[in-house]
Amino acid sequence: MEYALVIFHDEAGELSPAEIDEHPRHRAWLDEVRRRGAFAGGQRLRPGRAGRTVRARAGGTLITDGPFIETREQVGGFVLLRCADLDEATELAALHPFAELGAIEVRPVWTR
Template sequence: MLVLTDPALETAEEGPVTIEDWVDETYGSGRAVLGDRLRPAGEAKTVRRRKGEVIVSDGPFAEAHELIGGFDVLECDSLDEAVEVASRHPMAAAGIIQLHPAWPLDL
């Protein structure tokens, strides 16, 4: 689950619960296992390798209008359950939440 800012949003709604309550209910139930806020975009680096050369630039890639502010790793039984969990996050009302199902690495 990616937590993003929404530059098009003029007035943020209040979420159904506070971030503290969301963390307590989501991490407390075991449906979230890892997460944190990210440092500001100005402290980020973008790394590419092209034709054997490593190219490093400041900040997120230029096309990004929304900035990733944080993430949470959810463990839900279904995508519908993940949507329900994400919909209660305060940033679903004040920003954008993206859900990206993951493929486990078979190591």
């Protein structure tokens, strides 16, 4: 089954893509996930302030700059894993370095 790890972090202390790629714990985590054959994809997101939020209500559209909710921790990226069950996906999420720096939400992905 596929699981999405939705990664939340404080954008104020954001690391550059190069810093993340070279971070030894991040590399070790990715190596372990790949060794298990669990890595199915993922992507880092640009800061929330670089995007827009769109709401369509009662025939009108409201577009605002920035993230949906202004909080300290924002969605910073996602990882897609193929795991046997929610417990395995949770175990891998707990090993991710960002679990210590922010939070990681683990969700099953709908499949057809």
